Amino acid sequence: MRSLLSVLVFLFIAVVQAVSSSGDRLLVILEDDAEKAGYSKFLGDLESRGFEITYETPKSESLSLFHLGERSYDHVLLLPTKSKGLGPNLTPNILLDFINANGNILLTLSSSTPAPTSIVSLLLELDIHLPPDRQGLVVDHFNYDTSSASETHDVLLLPSPGPLRPGLKDFFSPVSEDGNLLAFPHGMGQTLGQGALLSPILRAPATAYSYNPKEQSEVVDDLFAAGQQLSLVSTMQARNSARFTVVGSAEMLSDQWFDAKVKKLGEKSAVKTLNRAFAKQVSGWTFKEIGVLRVNWVEHHLNEEGMSNASNPKIYRIKNDVKYSISLSEYSWDKYIPFEVPESDALQLEFSMLSPFHRLQLTPQISSSDSTYSVAFTLPDQHGIFNFKVNYKRPFFSNIEEKHTVSVRHFAHDEWPRSFVISGAWPWMAGIGATVTGWLAFCAIWLYSAPSAAKKNQ
């Protein structure tokens, strides 16, 4: 009865509160509680998606990301604060520990307030660089909102970004009938290092650039970055799949720009911004509501007739035929759905010892409830300790690194082809037969031969 009840409760929760795949405790850090009002729609959306939001200010005594070595929150949303640092509870080390403990952080910046030093240090560790003096403003004299920033050109209007490169799933291109423009108001751009863990979501258009409004209002003497190298919304997915997103403009998530009508330079009519849908995608991705992959099971077995085909044996023999299967699911807002590899991408299996001997594409079998990828192949003719390795790391998908170690042994003494199968061995076998016959005959003659007549004569 109790279990039934708990199942019911569980179902109830599942239905009513869609929740992230990695927990629902969200901490929002803001300057003071009053600022909440400005982001009410965004925060409301988060709450309606099942997050339990705690609000704290950086100076708060009770603020602690960890409790007894365990994370107190699953996600952190950092809204711009005015203070220079973030206090002793949000040092770069603590924030990095939070990432290392698989917590997700959504960081927002703004051109109006310099980024806290703590954040700058953290970003530097992640190889994300902010403009000098922690301050910068992105402007584009070619793509700005004429209705709100006709003079300052600091409200950028951008089309939805589309996939980063072919073969990647496009998470951040919301579709809306009203319009297809994102407003990026008063934002601070970033540049990214060369690391593979970093990926930009939204990059500045070719003519946009970042300058320091305080020092470079007249002339841009030292350019921080411009064009595609300037990232407006960027992400870092750590090796443990913890996610970290920098949104260059906090205002982008505010109520004001969720509903704003914008008019692009040269356009006649004003359109609604896509910001609300984009914010949902970005926060949903950061807080692991989308793009989370799960390995349901991995199975490999001998694929030969007349042999024991038990699952996941520890040892195979060289040149065995084997079959490897892996079942994957993808989390989509509130539930796991079968995972489909994006078009022109492939899920690959490596069979490797020191270096891959095989790298094969896994072929999918996708049903409504399950997606299984499998491949059958022949083991290499080299004994050793091999790994079945599925290393599926793609930007915006959580990392999959499945390593299953098996030993591949040599032929046992009785597994070679028998000598009568090998035609080259026939003369030798005939030799054995002849020797045996000769030996037996010799024994018989030696034992039972009577002296021949000729000998008698001698």
Place this chain on the structure above:
Amino acid sequence: MRFLYSLTPSLLLLAAGAAQAASSWGFADATVSVNSKKGAGTGSKEKFSVKAPLSQPVVLGTTDSLKILLTAQEDGKDKRPHQAFVVLQEPTTGLEAPFPLTVKESGKATVEIKQSELPVQLAASTAPLKASIVLASFGSSEGLNTPIFDVEIKTDPTASPVVYEKPLRYGKQEEIHHIFRDDPKSPPKVISLAFVLAVVATVPALFVGWLALGANVSHLSKALSDAPLAHGVFFGSIIAMEGVFFMYYVSWNLFQTLPVAGIVGTATFLSGAKALGEVQSRRLAGER
């Protein structure tokens, strides 16, 4: 990249449309020259304008620097824009590197680009880079974004070439299929069979030889009558031993073979003493 390609024409359109707008940015007295480090100012100055970009690419050597001089103008009046960039674009990848011009209050702008200042991808480019000028500022004046010339990068063959290592990007990788060693081959069956015949033929040859030398088994009955058990067991055990070996070849393992071989061997040994004694007695009697 796609995004970029789609963007570029629209920008060009924008730039073209700027001419009709109320106010727009432009430039005048634009020249480009290539100065090499050793013989300064060897490169000739070439003039260009918005309407007349250079048709010939500018060649930039390893130690050379590219110098662009121009005067920025808003609606024909010299003025300082906020954004004054020379943008070099690598045409195959679309990568861009902006170089801000140093602009004076009067709108006189200058920039000097050394080859060593170019980002690696651009410096290693084999196709000519596309240079364009971006002039824009706050307010309502339309910005200018126009191609001006191409830059051909010439590298010194003696200098160490610029290597660009592609950074690690997660994605699909090349498939690998293990190449198996060839199976050991047997010689043609005909040859094997010929040798088999040759080997087998030795048996009759041996027998014929023995017969020719007068071999026979005529003492069999005598031997059997003298020591029937011993002889029977002895010869039988010799044959049985071959049988044991045969069974070992066919199916038995060592632990099945050894006990049986032991039993048969013991039988051979025990019966052999008697049987061979009988043979010896015949020999001593001169009957062998």
Place this chain on the structure above:
Amino acid sequence: MAVATTASSGPVDLLINVGKNQSTKTLLRVIILCFIAGAAIASRLFSVIRFESIIHEFDPWFNFRATKYLVANGFYDFWDWFDDRTWHPLGRVTGGTLYPGLMVTSGVIYHLLRALTVPVDIRNICVLLAPACSGLTAFATYLLTNEMTTSSSAGLLAAAFMGIAPGYISRSVAGSYDNEAIAIFLLVFTFYLWIKALKLGSVLWGALCALFYGYMVASWGGYAFITCLVPLHAFVLICMGRFSMRLYVSYTTWYALGTLASMQIPFVGFLPVRTSEHMPALGIFGFLQLVAFLEYVRSAIPSRQFQTFLYVALGGIFGLSLLGLVGLTAGGYIAPWSGRFYSLWDTGYAKIHIPIIASVSEHQPTAWPAFFFDLNMLIWLFPAGVYLCFQKLEDEHVFIIVYALFGSYFAGVMVRLMLTLTPVVCVAAAIAVSQLLDTYLVARSPEVPDTEEEASDGHAKKASKQGGLRASSQPVVGIYNVVGKGFIAGAMVLYLLIFVQHCTWVTSNAYSSPSVVLASRMPDGSQHIIDDYREAYQWLRQNTREDAKIMSWWDYGYQIGGMADRPTLVDNNTWNNTHIATVGKAMASREEVSYPIMRQHEVDYVLVVFGGLLGYSGDDINKFLWMVRIAEGIWPDEVKERDYFTPRGEYRVDSEASETMKNSLMYKMSYYNYGSLFPPGQAQDRVRGARLPEQGPVLNTLEEAYTSENWIIRIYKVKDLDNVGRDHASAASFEKGHKKKKASKKRGPRVLRVD
């Protein structure tokens, strides 16, 4: 001790001879042999008494592990054993690359005892197998010596010598569970059977010889010694014109059956027909056929000229076949002499071409005191014995001479081969001693009363003194003199006593240390056990995942496998030089180079041996140059031995050490945090007597996991890749609180980010 009994066996025999009671003599002999065996076993138990019943050193740990596998999984699984816990990730086809004789012997004993319902631990069988076999060796030596001489005391003396000679004990103390443990018994016994077969010309003895030869092949790689010595003996006999049907029968029987038997061992397989080392045996086999044929022809055809022609033909065929052999070797059908073999002829060869062989201490040339240390008085009796063999020069004496010649040479080239020399030294020395004793004690004076006097006197000193006085009045002088006899006998007894004393001392002090456990003396003289090895291996066993891969220098591979039961990268079975060089490179390179290597090989822990605190000189820093050399052999561009020396060519670890040395992983692991034991700037390395730099090394890619009590073993854990993609150095500096203020400028041109 039993030796004392034996030493006096001459006079005892004399007494028996007087009694002329054959059965009493046999009984006495059996009793004496039993005592000898008892003494042999007892003297090998020092290690068990001093320490405990434990497997010693390095290789025995593998043998022990293999034996456990055999006992647990049965013979056929052992035969096909693919060991995935060594040589990670290559694995080792262990069943096909070992000499199974030792393990199978232990397994058989184990099952036999189990069948007799004696519940015995396999470990105890393994520990005590070597002493048990030494008893058998003594007996085999007795048999072999008896074939050489008619003197019955020689055999007993030889048995006694063999039982306690340190040269053999060094490899056969309790716990030294190595192939040599049973191989020496088999070696001596095979030689005995060979002599027996040769003397009798018997197929039966030849077959027995082949059988034991097969057992020997199954047990020890040193079987090649027999494979070469027996044909050499045969060849020498033929050259001396001593070809006989006995030789023909015994040799052909031995060769045919022995080769077939040896080919049954997977590790040997087709080597007997494919490698140069085995070619002498095959060549002599063919040569014997020729000689036999020619002998037959000679007996049939009387013509002298025809005979000379035949001899020319014989030489021609021999030369042709030699040419054919060379041709086949050049064509690659027969493997040329292996490097190991070359190193036997040129002691400098290994150091240049195969550092991995040269790096083993027991492959070094022998220092001359070692001969005296290992054989004591036998070493000077040995030439006398060989001389006596020359005097008799029967077929079997030729064997001893040939054996003595080659045994001495090889023992001089390699310390390890002292072992093969010991039996022949014992035999020859026993012949010499017995000859001496027989001459002086048995020789009858022309006058009868003297002899009686002699017999009753025995060798008591008082009697000899008395006799000496009397002897001066006797007309008979020289060896018939009681003084002379007494003096010689007394001296001999003294020598024998000193020999026993020496053997016991050497055994107890030099050869009974398990080397897994180190013993030292406390100031008050009590023994203090340093047990760091087992402590660390136990830590590994209990605190790491079962499949955690341990990287260490290959010396410790077997021990880690045996005691810690963890997979290793390389071990003492040095079959893959490249893999060892890889480990050497990882140890010798900078962290940034080593880390990818360790990642690629899935290394979880790195183990180093560091003796600096205790003054334990057999540590990794002292072996380090070998790692460098072996790595240099494969990557001459990346690892250079010269870089590890100071500009003045010194190998130093203090602040003068070269940068390459200081940045090498091995150096860093050895001295990491070492300074914290001392007051600042006082850190001292007691092995190399060096004061270490004040600033200790910094490790970024490894973290210290465990350090044993006396710092002998240090274990490091390999860090995972940084979670957010930094390199380890910057991650470590961030952990320490160095926050970056600005992005560090990298050298070289700007790189645009490409997605």
